Amino acid sequence: MSHRILITSALPYVSGAKHLGNLVGSLLPADVHARFHRQIGSEVLFVCATDEHGTPTEIAAARAGLDPRSFCNREHDRQADVYRRFGLSFDHFGRSSAPSNHALTQHFYRRLDAAGLIDERAVPQICSPADDRYLPDRYVLGTCPHCGASDARGDQCDACGTLLDPVDLIAPRSALSGDTRLEVRESRHLFLRQSALVDRLNSWLDTRSGWPPFVASLARSWLTADLKDRCITRDLAWGVPVPRPGFEGKVFYVWFDAPIAYIAATQDWAAARGRDWREWWWGEAARGTSYVQFLGKDNVPFHAVSFPGTLLGSGEPWRTVDVIKGFHWLTHEGGKFSTSQGRGLSCEAALDALPADLWRWWLIANAPESADVDFRSVRFAADVNKDLADVFGNLVQRVTRFARSAFDGRVPAGGKPGEAERALALSVRQRVSTIRTHHEAREFRHAAAETRALWAAANAYVQAAAPWSLLRTDRPGAAVATRTALALIEVCATVAWSIIPNLATSAITAVGGEVSAGPPPWPDDVADQLLNERRAGVALASSFAPVAKLSVEASGFAGW
Numbered sequence: 001m002s003h004r005i006l007i008t009s010a011l012p013y014v015s016g017a018k019h020l021g022n023l024v025g026s027l028l029p030a031d032v033h034a035r036f037h038r039q040i041g042s043e044v045l046f047v048c049a050t051d052e053h054g055t056p057t058e059i060a061a062a063r064a065g066l067d068p069r070s071f072c073n074r075e076h077d078r079q080a081d082v083y084r085r086f087g088l089s090f091d092h093f094g095r096s097s098a099p100s101n102h103a104l105t106q107h108f109y110r111r112l113d114a115a116g117l118i119d120e121r122a123v124p125q126i127c128s129p130a131d132d133r134y135l136p137d138r139y140v141l142g143t144c145p146h147c148g149a150s151d152a153r154g155d156q157c158d159a160c161g162t163l164l165d166p167v168d169l170i171a172p173r174s175a176l177s178g179d180t181r182l183e184v185r186e187s188r189h190l191f192l193r194q195s196a197l198v199d200r201l202n203s204w205l206d207t208r209s210g211w212p213p214f215v216a217s218l219a220r221s222w223l224t225a226d227l228k229d230r231c232i233t234r235d236l237a238w239g240v241p242v243p244r245p246g247f248e249g250k251v252f253y254v255w256f257d258a259p260i261a262y263i264a265a266t267q268d269w270a271a272a273r274g275r276d277w278r279e280w281w282w283g284e285a286a287r288g289t290s291y292v293q294f295l296g297k298d299n300v301p302f303h304a305v306s307f308p309g310t311l312l313g314s315g316e317p318w319r320t321v322d323v324i325k326g327f328h329w330l331t332h333e334g335g336k337f338s339t340s341q342g343r344g345l346s347c348e349a350a351l352d353a354l355p356a357d358l359w360r361w362w363l364i365a366n367a368p369e370s371a372d373v374d375f376r377s378v379r380f381a382a383d384v385n386k387d388l389a390d391v392f393g394n395l396v397q398r399v400t401r402f403a404r405s406a407f408d409g410r411v412p413a414g415g416k417p418g419e420a421e422r423a424l425a426l427s428v429r430q431r432v433s434t435i436r437t438h439h440e441a442r443e444f445r446h447a448a449a450e451t452r453a454l455w456a457a458a459n460a461y462v463q464a465a466a467p468w469s470l471l472r473t474d475r476p477g478a479a480v481a482t483r484t485a486l487a488l489i490e491v492c493a494t495v496a497w498s499i500i501p502n503l504a505t506s507a508i509t510a511v512g513g514e515v516s517a518g519p520p521p522w523p524d525d526v527a528d529q530l531l532n533e534r535r536a537g538v539a540l541a542s543s544f545a546p547v548a549k550l551s552v553e554a555s556g557f558a559g560w
């Protein structure tokens with residue numbers, strides 16, 4: 001029975017280096033979940049895209065001396081490369097600037113307008129005669145009215161963190177030209193009437209289950225009588241044009257078009273493969289498809305309110321999300337990650353320093369699921385040394401080296417499993433089933449903890465069975481213990497593959513397991529795998545490279 005699951009990760013913004021906090025808050029757990037579901041035989045579609053529109057892109061492109069499209073081309077490719085190096089197994093990594101997303105965004109606008117859910121209103125906007133244009137929030141700089149910092153932006157003062165409106169700034173100036181003769185003029189804008197959707201959204205939320213409690217309560221806290229209508233247009237050139245008379249030169253607000261890119265990315269994926277995107281998104285065709293979104297807590301209002309509001313308000317049978325798996329923040333040595341302020345590790349720097357699996361393991365084992373989690377390099381090194389080098393790596397290294405030397409480089413045959421092996425099979429079956437349950441429930445810390453416990457139990461079995469002691473006196477006994485240990489390592493690696501794909505694949509290869517291009521199937525028949533001579537005689541061709549221990553004093557590590 002194949003179950004179809006759509007998995008999306010929050011769209012990373014195209015400008016700015018991504019850090020480990022971005023990775024653990026959506027992209028990485030989504031990847032682990034996608035990989036796990038492929039292992040258990042689900043039909044998975046894992047899509048993501050760069051979020052490319054909006055003021056920050058326009059500003060960053062101007063600073064880079066590029067037009068927004070060229071800038072986005074460059075940054076999209078750069079991010080796609082980093083995520084590939086991190087092992088993120090997207091089926092499609094698209095772009096919110098794709099033609100499919102432009103068409104779909106305009107389609108949703110027309111449906112919402114026809115349903116009476118769009119209001120046109122006049123909004124005071126700051127205008128620069130010298131620049132001959134309206135200046136959206138970040139295009140206005142000035143003195144913060146709260147702390148007096150001289151370079152506060154129109155949306156926020158970075159010095160004191162206060163959220164601002166451009167008209168709050170003292171002595172405002174244009175970020176483009178420095179023009180100080182700014183004027184306030186009225187500009188026409190479109191509002192999505194979220195206030196008219198509150199009841200429908202609450203009823204919709206009643207039918208959802210399996211959300212982390214903090215996500216559900218965040219969503220409810222927005223769905224009250226105070227829910228404001230959201231302005232969905234901007235006075236910008238870079239974005240999805242608004243198809244409405246009088247709105248020439250305006251585009252949709254980036255937060256209106258970005259989540260629609262989940263659908264557009266699916267359409268692009270399907271078009272390239274001759275598949276029907278409706279199986280994932282539309283009415284009866286998508287029956288039997290479940291949909292899980294992964295995102296950081298700051299994105300909850302857009303995914304639990306605005307985007308479902310767009311889908312439900314359209315009056316069309318769009319598939320809405322079943323479960324939002326939200327995450328708290330990863331902090332860095334006690335402070336907020338901020339690549340602009342040089343705090344915390346960018347994904348690129350992390351990959352330049354260490355293999356992806358070390359990061360993947362620690363971030364998943366410590367995922368900020370129920371509270372913020374602090375990254376400290378000393379703790380990171382201690383954890384990965386213990387889990388990956390001492391427990392998992394050492395187990396694989398020790399057993400495969402012994403098997404190669406004692407049994408002529410092959411999985412040994414002969415001997416009969418005894419009480420110890422039968423007890424082992426029972427307890428491993430129980431642990432594997434528990435790990436599966438945690439993955440199904442998207443409880444990543446629990447899944448990693450139980451995986452670690454399985455590795456420890458495997459070490460304990462090998463220690464107690466001690467095939468190297470049996471070798472001279474009881475060769476069949478040594479063969480059973482070695483064969484069981486090799487099979488056990490394959491189970492240990494297979495259930496960890498979704499988290500540490502490279503290390504797991506090396507281990508599976510080293511114990512004579514079959515490795516294909518696809519995911520290693522979830523071990524459903526552990527007793528058979530451990531007690532029968534399935535792989536007897538198979539050559540142990542490749543050796544397993546030990547997992548190097550990290551030293552926090554080593555250069556390039558202590559300095560973070």
Ligand SMILES: [Zn+2]
Pocket residue numbers: 144145146147148149152157158159160161162
């Ligand atoms: Zn301030």
